[in-house]
Amino acid sequence: MRQDTSNDSPLGLSGGHSIAAKSDYSNARPRVVVVGAGFGGLEVVQSLAKKGADVTIIDRRNHHLFQPLLYQVASASLSTSEIAWPIRALFRKRKDVRTLLAEVDGVDAQAQNVLLTDGTTLPYDILVLATGARHSYFGNDAWEPYAPGLKSLEDAVTIRRRVLLAFEKAEREPDPARRAALQTFVVIGGGPTGVELAGTIAELAHLTLKQDFRSIDPDATKVILIEAGPRLLPVFTEKLSDYTRKALQKLGVEIRLGKPVTECSSEGVTVDGKHLPAETILWAAGVQASPAARWLNTEADRAGRVIVGPDLTIPGNPNIFVIGDTAAATGEDGKTVPGLAPAAKQQGQYVADLIGRRIKLKKPPSPFRYRHQGNLATIGRRLAVVDMGRLKLSGTLAWWMWKLIHIYFLIGVQNRLSVALSWTWTHSIGYRSSRLITYADQQADTDLK
Template structure:
């Protein structure tokens, strides 16, 4: 089956066939810019929805529902008549033939290819750990974690074995970056407040949450002051913070750290990411994290018409270091590349170099506690927490989602209640 796109006219002046792989922050922004210009584009994604990943941990900890942070791709792009959406998984890229292969056996030709497929969890050479250490990249991951977290308390309520009860109520979070910190803090609030009065035979507020970081401090991308503040706030919530502690093994119901086995109900992985496997399929030069090396225009050297951006790309910043893998970076790259491609296709203007304009780094630690830093400007506490709330509501796709999330957060702030406490999977908690 050949699903080649139609060109917009005959002869050499016809607009190129443009294919965008991935409808995350970067891919959507490119599609919007090209769509507004009337250029024919095909967007391919293996999911039918755009996911706001920065709030995925809140779905995993019952704070929000899936529909609060996801929006159908077709809905987002339906105002752009020249944009076609295909639900499918890319299984191969033939850069020399300018063709991609899809999982259903189909093929799609391109003249311009934009890769924006994001990242996957990295287990640092121990892929076997993935079976027992749940990552957090998709809605399915979030539902799985939420079900396991809630089901652990249900199982602990039933058992009469104190050791098993203690194991079920112990969670290990691996990775002390923003995701790990936010996940550990949210889990602690879920246990200490939301679930505290819901059980009769157990005390959820006594659940153990271990935050394990191999480096010397949490939030390595922030200042030392922010790291200390985050650790203090987490400890106040009852989180046991273990720095300079590497994970040696992860097995069913057990994690090995510092030479000893720790029994756990489940292990959550927030320790690292690697580029989507599409980067390797392209056959271009990559860095040690598997990201495609691109020049300052986001083009892949040696592959005319191929661009990479977002978490899949290694894009140099002004200091020579790669720009960070943040949502704001992906959105800026998408807008820049979209505008640059429109000018290039219409009048042959050279592609402009991308310049990242940092808007600061932020991470939430718990209720009324967050850190925000931009250059010398550093804020901690309630003001940073409120800024985090405003920024994340603004970045959500869709007015309805912004309203729903604002209302739910306000209600949760007043009551500590979380309405998305549904167990949708029932599996063996020894895994």
């Protein structure tokens, strides 16, 4: 691939010629393949509208997932369909977009092909990898069966089943020690997901389930939040971290800071050399990027994220972009762009703009610059923390802001109304509309034995 260093782009890259050269479209519309329909991938496709490209979006799921609210599916407040949209339906009117339900297995950068797990290949002129991240057990993958993480709808339904089932089993358990373990919920990781899970499980026990049981006392439920670092929500200010800790403690959450978990098993966790018996353990401690770096045979950081240049391409290949949680992008200030939905969206817009300029043979844009809009996290049903530059809020006002922002970012009128409706019940009387224990096919019977 020729590197046109005479170009006035800050990267010295040029794209137009190599694109047109490989295209088999009569009108030379470049084929853009986007892998992953998360916030980043979706934004690329949306922003490529009318830019003159033929777009294929590939995802191994048929739906886009609004991950910031996934913990609410796990805690039975929202149903799966309230935070997920069929990708195909989102682009039904875009005749320039093809949606493929398929799993990517690799990339042949030489031949410019994406390799799918069913053995077929898909040629591209420009490739955008936005394949996200999975939870990481920091080398302790054996812990996964005992401490599920929260990344997909299936993860959320699994966690919902485990949490609700623990209460059901406790109701039937005559042994007090065993019952106490059934009523102990350990959340590992004190970032936003861990804080939100711990707060919502505490409220589930003390508010939603209060009147529902006869043998057990839901108030006896223990929720323990473990964070290896010195404070919760490390990306927020210390004051807001402190507020969060106190607010969670008021909800009845026990918080353990400064020591990592050294063991997870079916019996519970070990932390600071002590064993905590617990039936339910949830993992919210770390993420690992998807295997894009391996597909591309390019450099990655410790979390597996592909190191990209200032225009979000990989070194030496101007036709491959990596964005979102899969990418380690560095801002002009030298800081890594955080793994947040707004960051992925901004990268998606940037890449679409860059591709559009290439197609029109215009000057490439300046390097990607991340505009931080702030951090938000909910603690309970009337409490949240907001850290937006000079605007720092905690409490009920922050919570209303959190609610409005999240409803605003949902797609479509029906989902907004539906989520608003579900929240009205949950936040007024504590009723949660999705308290369903559902199974994969015939698994149910074994759980009841």
